[in-house]
Amino acid sequence: MCGRFDLSRSAEEVLQTFRALGEVPWGERYNIAPGQDIACVIVDVGGERRLVAAHWGFRPRFAAGREGAPAPINARAEKVAESGYFRDAFARRRALVPADGWYEWRPEAGGKRPYRFRHRAGSVLGLAAIWTPADDVASGRRLAIITEPxxxxAREVHPRMPVVLDPACWAAWLDPARQDREAIRSAVQALPAAALEAYPVSRRVGNPRNDDPGLVAAEGEALAPGDDA
Structure with missing residues (x-):
């Protein structure tokens, strides 16, 4: 799954990297958690890429009035195109979530240890996501991050990870004219796993009230690189 990530680089750099427009209230965030508003890149009705805010927790409009309707933070890549909850958003409203890295927990002696994943070259990551209009949150949008095996x-830490897209296919992923699920899947590819690294960080990241640069500091050696499967 993907339940925590960080983004501390400037809005100007994110806008330039993703070739997007927009003005999102910004600040360094080292511990972004579900239920918060997060930045995402979408294509607006005029065909422009925009950096906007969305509530992290997806609920389609048809379920908005249902008592106890789920608001999942993740959607599985294997099912997102077919699921009645997600398929319309997958076809029509795809997004990219900018991230400097994400956190995942691994069972170890003494308890679960959080690890931070990031690009080896320090580049910003584009996490695949879907979004839906929403009247029940201030941002007017709800979002889920897509995950894959x-x-x-990443396999050394958790059985799943966010879909981190190769920058070469960001445009194809965001293109709202591309709606056939097989056409979407054939046009995009994940960033090679060899481009990612992981290292242990402070257990303080487990509390979303903690939000400071110390959370991304390494507290041990990086894990040995895995294969690129």
Whole structure:
């Protein structure tokens, strides 16, 4: 799954990297958690890429009035195109979530240890996501991050990971004219797993009230690189 990530680089750099427009209230965030508003890149009705805010927790409009309707933070890549909850958003409203890295927990002696994943070159990551209009949150949007079976070094920590898209296919992923699920899948590819690294960080990241640069500091050696499967 993907239940925690960080993004501390400037809005200007994110806008430039994703070739997007927009003004999102910004600040360094080292511990972004479900239920919060997060930045995402979408294509607006005029065909422009925009950096906007969305509530992290997806609920389609048809379920908005249902008592106890789930608001999942993740959607499985294997099922997102067919699921009645997600398929319309997958076809029509795809997004990219900018991230400097994400956190995942691995069972170890003494309790679960959080690890931070990031690009080896320090580049910003584009996490595949879907979104839906929403009247019940201030941002007017709800979002879920898409996950896939873990690859490479991520398999050493958790069975799943976010879908981190190769920048070369960001445009194809965001293109709202591309709606056939097989056409979407054939046009995009994940970032090679060898481009990612993981290292242990402070257990303080487990509390979303903690949000400071110390959370991304390494507290041990990086994991050995995995294969690129």
């Amino acid at each position: 873990a690859r490479g070094v």
